[in-house]
Amino acid sequence: xxxxIVRHNVTRRWSDAVVHNGTAYFVEVPEDPTLPPAEQFRQxxxxxxxxxxxxxxxxxxxxxxxxxxxxxxxLATFNELxxxxxxxxxxxxxxxxxxxxAAPGYRVELILTAAx
Amino acid sequence: xxxxIVRHNVTRRWSDAVVHNGTAYFVEVPEDPTLPPAEQFRQxxxxxxxxxxxxxxxxxxxxxxxxxxxxxxxLATFNELxxxxxxxxxxxxxxxxxxxxAAPGYRVELILTAAx
Amino acid sequence: xxxxIVRHNVTRRWSDAVVHNGTAYFVEVPEDPTLPPAEQFRQxxxxxxxxxxxxxxxxxxxxxxxxxxxxxxxLATFNELxxxxxxxxxxxxxxxxxxxxAAPGYRVELILTAAx
Numbered sequence: 458x459x460x461x462i463v464r465h466n467v468t469r470r471w472s473d474a475v476v477h478n479g480t481a482y483f484v485e486v487p488e489d490p491t492l493p494p495a496e497q498f499r500q501x502x503x504x505x506x507x508x509x510x511x512x513x514x515x516x517x518x519x520x521x522x523x524x525x526x527x528x529x530x531x532l533a534t535f536n537e538l539x540x541x542x543x544x545x546x547x548x549x550x551x552x553x554x555x556x557x558x559a560a561p562g563y564r565v566e567l568i569l570t571a572a573x
Numbered sequence: 574x575x576x577x578i579v580r581h582n583v584t585r586r587w588s589d590a591v592v593h594n595g596t597a598y599f600v601e602v603p604e605d606p607t608l609p610p611a612e613q614f615r616q617x618x619x620x621x622x623x624x625x626x627x628x629x630x631x632x633x634x635x636x637x638x639x640x641x642x643x644x645x646x647x648l649a650t651f652n653e654l655x656x657x658x659x660x661x662x663x664x665x666x667x668x669x670x671x672x673x674x675a676a677p678g679y680r681v682e683l684i685l686t687a688a689x
Numbered sequence: 690x691x692x693x694i695v696r697h698n699v700t701r702r703w704s705d706a707v708v709h710n711g712t713a714y715f716v717e718v719p720e721d722p723t724l725p726p727a728e729q730f731r732q733x734x735x736x737x738x739x740x741x742x743x744x745x746x747x748x749x750x751x752x753x754x755x756x757x758x759x760x761x762x763x764l765a766t767f768n769e770l771x772x773x774x775x776x777x778x779x780x781x782x783x784x785x786x787x788x789x790x791a792a793p794g795y796r797v798e799l800i801l802t803a804a805x
Binding site: 594595596634636637639640642645648652655656659661662663664665666667668669670671672686688 | 692694696699700701702703704705706707709710712714715716757788789790791798800
C-alpha cells in the first residue's frame with residue numbers, strides 16, 4: 458500500500474512542507490534576514506505557525522525541532538522567545554547546534570517534524 | 574484520523590522523548606559534561622538505553638542517529654564505544670558531523686529516531 | 690502492534706538504509722572523496738537513486754533532505770546539479786548547512802528520508 462505524499466508550495470529546489478503518513482516535514486528560515494535577531498526569531502515562529510496551519514497541524518503537535526543558530530550569542534534571546542512560544546505541556550524533542558547556514562544574514566534555521 | 578502524541582518528561586523547553594505513529598524522537602547529551610570524553614560517551618549510551626526502555630523500544634530498534642561531535646579528535650574513541658554498543662545486525666542509519674554544541678563542555682549530542 | 694524494521698547492507702557501525710512504517714532513513718557520502726566537487730555531487734545523486742531503488746522508492750518520493758556542505762564555495766555548483774536532479778513538482782523539504790564532516794575530503798553528506 459502506497460501512502461500519498463502531499464507537497465506544499467513546491468519550487469524547483471524544495472517544498473515548503475511535505476506530508477506523508479500523518480507526519481509533516483518542513484524547514485524554516487526567517488523571511489527577512491535584515492531584521493535584528495529577536496525579530497527574526499519572532500518572524501520564524503509566525504512562519505512555523507502558518508506552515509503548521511497549512512498542513513492541518515498546530516504548535517501543540519510538533520514532534521522534533523532541530524535549531525541551527527549560527528551566532529552562539531543569540532541563544533539566550535532565542536530561548537526566551539521559544540519558551541514563550543511553545544505551549545506548556547507540548548514541547549517537542551529539541552536539539553540546538555551552532556553551525557554556519559548556507560545563506561548570509563540569517564540568524565536561525567529550523568528543521569521541523571510535526572504530526573498532522 | 575488523528576494519531577495520539579505521547580510526550581515523556583515534558584519541560585518548558587523540550588520533551589525528553591516524543592512518540593507518534595510508532596516512532597520515537599529524542600535527543601541526548603551526557604548528564605555530566607565534566608566527565609572525560611570516553612565516560613561521556615558511555616554515559617550517553619546508558620541514557621539512550623533508558624529512554625528507549627521508557628518508550629517501549631530498545632537498542633535493536635534504532636532507525637536513524639545523527640551524531641554531533643564538537644571535537645574531531647574524539648571520533649576514534651566514540652566509534653570504538655559505539656561499535657561495542659550497537660547490537661550486531663541492528664545498526665541504524667548514521668551520520669556524524671563536527672559542529673559546536675549549544676552548551677559548553679559536552680563532547681557529544683545525539684539526535685535519535687527509534688521504532689517503538 | 691510492532692512494525693517490522695528492514696535494514697539494508699548492515700555493517701558493524703551503520704546500515705545503508707533502514708525502513709520502518711513506510712519510511713526509509715538513509716545517509717549518503719560520495720564513494721570517491723578524491724573526485725572534484727561536481728563529480729562528487731553527481732556520484733552521490735547516483736548513489737541516492739540506487740538506495741531509493743533498493744528500498745522500493747524513487748527520486749519523486751523524497752520527503753526531507755538535510756545537506757551538509759563543508760565548503761561554502763561549493764553551494765552554487767551543488768544547487769545547479771540538485772535542481773537538474775530533482776524531478777519537477779517533487780522537491781522534498783530541504784535544509785542546507787555548512788559544517789565539518791567526520792571524514793576528510795568529502796564535499797557533501799546527505800541525510801535523507803523517503804516514502805517507500
